Amino acid sequence: MVDSRSFLTLSAITTYPKEDGKPLYYVIGLSCQVITMIEIDPQICTACGACEVACSLYREEEVFTTMRSSIILHREERKNYYGVMLKREGEVLLGRPEGVEVMKEGESSDTGGGGKPILLREPCDNCTDAMCVRFCPTGCLKEV
């Protein structure tokens, strides 16, 4: 369920000192960069859809709509089967009653979002102090 990622980044290679244009030794700079990501706990989601409006507002800043979010509520109403889908770069995170699954783009026929399917949405920006998290009333979305 946890979906945070740490990246070890090669930030620089520096050579010291130089004699006749040849380095005597190399210093390799490494840094660790932690990228915030959104974690979903679908068991406590109540399908309120606040995350769609919150993320759309983050993207568009001055309007309320459900059409611009990277996160989409999916519901099969008569059997009360619901969850959320989060578009990421190259993949879609599905938070469903069965658990959380990562699908590569194109792997799922379930596109959600009605008039604007998940694959046409902007990928998640992995915001810090994310609007979707701030307005999710259940704590089902978390930044990790």
Added chain:
Amino acid sequence: MELYTDLIAVVDLDAGEVEEVDIEEDFIEKNIGGACANNALLSQYPDSVILGTGVLTGTLFPGSALGVVTAKKNGTVCHSAFNWFSGPELKLSGFSFVVLKGKAENPVYLWLHDEIADIESTDLWGKNTWETTAYLREELGENRIQTLVIGEGGEKKSGAALLVNNYWGTDDRNGLAAVLGEKNVKAVAMRGMGEVEISEPEEFISAAEEVLTGLKSKIQKKGAPVEGLEAITQRFDACFNCPYACRNFVETGENEGVVIFERHLKDLMAHGLDVKKAAETLQTCYQLGVNPKYGKDPNALTTMGSQPAQPLEDKEGWYYTLGVCPILDQFGIDEEAAVRAITAGTGLEISADTLDDIVSRL
């Protein structure tokens, strides 16, 4: 006008025509929205049915799921509420208000989407609400379409008629489904892909978040407080942007069940049914579009005589004007923050006193 989509659809059912009227700032300043604005439209278009959204409906303000239907019943102006996702969907369809005037010669449904209002003739008359919603979603090609639909109760103009949202009963305490039946309107289907502007987004967000934080600290439960209900609950559901998931889903068969509205379930239990039987009966009530307040036999409820009007109680008028669910009142909504959200959202100078004055006219 900020916090609203731009149009009022004035639907002339006699002529089969729709006039699109712009919402003026002055109209909102004088009437705010929801039940108060519906009243004003009803004075302008007497004998109509008005569907309206509150000033906060469909926004990030917590619990902003409410829409209001208003009509005269036996000469008295009555309001009933609908929520789930239909209030926001109506507003985002481009029509913050809809006036249904006259009477269609033959059954019709109204299809609201992308600032377009289509009147469609239909042979759905006689179908139950579930069949109607399933058909409309299939026909119009979208699962997210919200419907307000009447069943046999509304078609037969029963005093116990109940307006249904998709598959689930609304708080149509005044049987206004029967008034839609009189007008030969089987359903209103809505899809909201529009957007509403916000005058001062930062201020709005801060007021809404303050209210949400306050509510979250007080809401310690999910579901309707009905003995034995939790044991048969499959999952808890919330209406649009609501922090209190008071809607229990109870399975009644393979791959289907019923979303409970507390008062309706309690009514059936007061008629002597146990909780499981009450949930099953409620499903039939919703399919037929009848209100269990008046009895436990759904079929008998389709042909009841007229029932007395149920006026709004306590602070309900305030919630019905804002477009926020009055069930949240038990947790105490910060009214000062709500007024701040309205002023930040609309850009209008509206004080708590002005709002109270307007609401007191209901």
